[in-house]
Amino acid sequence: MPTPLFLRPAEGWVGDLIPFHRDGRVNLFFLHDLRDDRRPGMSWNLYTTSDFAHYDDHGVSLPHGTPSDQDLNAYTGSVVEHEGTVHLFYTGYNPAFPSPRTGGVSQVVMHATSTDGMATWTKHPEHTFGAPDGYAPGDWRDPFVFRPDPEGPWRMLLAARTDDGRPYRRSGVIAQAVSDDLESWEVVEPFWSPGRYITHECPEVFQIGDWWYLVFSEFSDHFVTRYRMSRSPLGPWTVPEHDTIDGRAFYAAKSAELDGSRYFAGWIPTREGSTDSGAWQWAGHLSAHVAVQRGDGTLAFAMPPALHATFTDRRQPPFDPILGDWVDSGEALGAVVPDSYAVAVTPEAPRQFLFEATIDVGANTTECGVILRSSADGEEGYVIRLEPRAGRMVFDRWPRPRTGDGQWQISGDISHEVELERPVAIAPGAHRLQVLVDDSACVAYLDGSVAMSARMYDRQTGGVGLFVGEGRAAFTDVSIATRQ
Template sequence: MKFKYIYFLPAFVMALTSCNDDDTYIGGSIMGGETAISTIYPTPPSQWMGGEEPYFSAGYTGDPMPFYEDGAFHIYFLHDAINKPAGKGFHDIHEYSTTNLAHFDYKGQMVPYGGQDEPDFGIGTGSVIKAGGTYYFYYTGHNDIAAFRANNPRESVLLATSTDRVHWTKQTSFKITAPAGYYDYDFRDPHVFQNPDDGKYWMLVSTQTDPARKAVLLKFTSDNPASGNWTPAGSFYTTAPEDNYLMMECADIFKMGNYWYLTFSENWSNDKGTHYRMATSINGPWIKPANDKLDGEYFYAAKTASDGNKRYAFGWTARKAPENDTGGKEWAGNLVVHEIIQNADGTLGLKAPDAVSQLFMQSSAIALQNTSGNVTQANNTFSLNAAAAEAVATFKPVGKKMKTSAQITLNNTSGSAGFFFNVSSSAYYKIVFEPQQNRIAAYNSNGDGVTHIPFNIQAGTAYNITVIADGSICVVYVDGKTVLSNRIYGRDQQAWGLIATDGAAATFSGLEIKKP
């Protein structure tokens, strides 16, 4: 994770309801306690501890750390508060739980941040394992206060334990710091798992070599977490020269079929997002697929968990500041979950969780508002031809929660074609197929590229598109294996449509809208 200090925000922020102003929280959001969250892309509720403390205001979801047990996913995450007074710590660990990935319960704070003289004044990403009857939560301690850093490393690996997964006790005598040759300023995001091949427990830590500053995942091993003994075992994976990543954050490792997969997130290069590598052995060699990203850069810090049948990726889609489509990307946002699928060649794809897709069962009328350029309609099929000028079909707003599906066929490889949101005289957000670049890309009304994902586009081929939106989160799935997550403010209140530009000719067939 990337740490960000926010010591003071202007008073007007108190009036904001953040990116989930269209969501309703049911239950104990005012007085504390469990809270049922109505959105499929949750953020934590406001006043989660009650009272008047400004810190207990609404917040955002950062760096999910999923753990599956007894029929439920327990999704621990870093709570990023909207308001935080000076001198307070940050990013304490909170929890959502869900049995179906479409409805979530907020469980509150699990691990609090520490004081200004403690290593976890700020908390960073970690992971949970169970050994015997004890749960071990390894997490990052972060303290960049000068007085603390005078005698301590900025970052370290810390531990909290529990016997019921509800009450966690910090083990203050436990601390792992960067060994010689590695950078203790960036030493974070422990991922712990039991290696089925040797029975040992492995820990991967994101850090850099020192002094060369090469991003590396460092490996530690232990025979038994109860002993508290973790032995450094050297570099597990180092950034390749052609990648040259600054840090490989929030690493995860898992096996599907005959392949092992290593995932990590990178936020400083020109290819930001959650990446993956694959190998037939846990010890490598690790192969970089032609498309090594699980989603665009608005799906970050993804870690995975399996229910024993399917595996899912849990990440967050960033909010923006200011909160409009031309705002800058900020740390933390809404939880977004995708199901991981394995292609025949071993590469990975993503699709919507079945329970999320099945939420949308009620057909809704498609209300055509107007057209411009060369647009023809036959029932729910729309053909757009931008040979002479941009072609647009505009529809009335569809509300907070919706699923839109269609088949798109590009009849040539010119220009771009796709979906158009927030259609007005002053703003738009478009998500389009770009055959000449072989990608799906999103742009704001300044024409700035927001996010993109590689996708091989062939003229004359029909691609199945599903767009699932809840509030300002809008996720595009293509052929059940490619995904692009987006943040689109005000989408539910503005017109939307189909668009073709710069000579593109495209047909959208079987266009339909479904509501919950």
């Protein structure tokens, strides 16, 4: 059985990731979600990696507290090292500790340190602090600590909300506290207050070259991780044309530098009942993208190179034309269907694989792409569809749910999995599509630039299909690769 592409603990699921680079490896702390109705508490567990292709599982790193401790649930935070001591800042939550100001839910910032290489942690409950006046005590979490000026103070960013009467959906801010000793903190003016979202979860700031980046996750509009850009670590922040790292199925991503590259680690959420129509759930499987800085400072997101290199067994599968006129030149498989549809399908595909193809898209083509776990006729499966006219890549599935026995009673008013679409310019010419598939999870990458994660539950078997709709497309360098 090959090693999973997307990790989860033997028991439970991967929640928010907290990456921390040290000694040539990235420590991927994560919230260990047991989904236990008894709510026994949440700890930080740990994976480590040197390439984002191979991982070591270290189990629990920071244990959660007891029912009488304020950190019964140890939620998201950050890790920094200073003068030989590693400092871990995290969110503490225990419903037995209501806010002394409001009597309602209270989240607090907590502190732990390690001097033995993070083998053990010493907690410092005396350093705990909650939201001051002007902020909602129930949203005071995800402390991110950094020091942009080596001579200046440490800065802590927090996912917070004001309680100054703003509309709830626009009350989110990234609060800010400063410290000279990493122990006592003074809350100062907000770091960022755009009036856009309920909260800005898992904030972080980092630098690549001359650009600084602010990253946060929001569940107000699209439930995605976004980024902003500036020439200064303190802003002002500008919005890139496409400001999301992935879509709905990749959340709470944070990053770390490794060997000169910036990697984002997040989680692919599961769906309730392990069905395609189930509601998205909190936590899931670990997944990672590598960020590539373009000339204008914007970020592209690609497959980690070391992960790609693990697929050593490549084959060029045969495709059987099902609909339309296909021409196989030996180097390319192409179809020209000006006002029609063409599909070709392979036999059964493995449970875990990497699909790759270069798609030469003709001018004015409506759609083209790949069908995963396709039926023999190409009419059932999961579709990764390039839509040049709409400027997007989408994830779709067929058949759609039926609402009755009538011929018209099909969910045709839903154009695709609406939350699973990625904006991208698809000009006429060659585009490289890569798709990782493992069990219920998949991630598609287009042109080493745009990432789209998804889930596939209801169909567990099938082949791979190629399709073209109303236009022309040729598929070259097509392969299905597996790992030994």
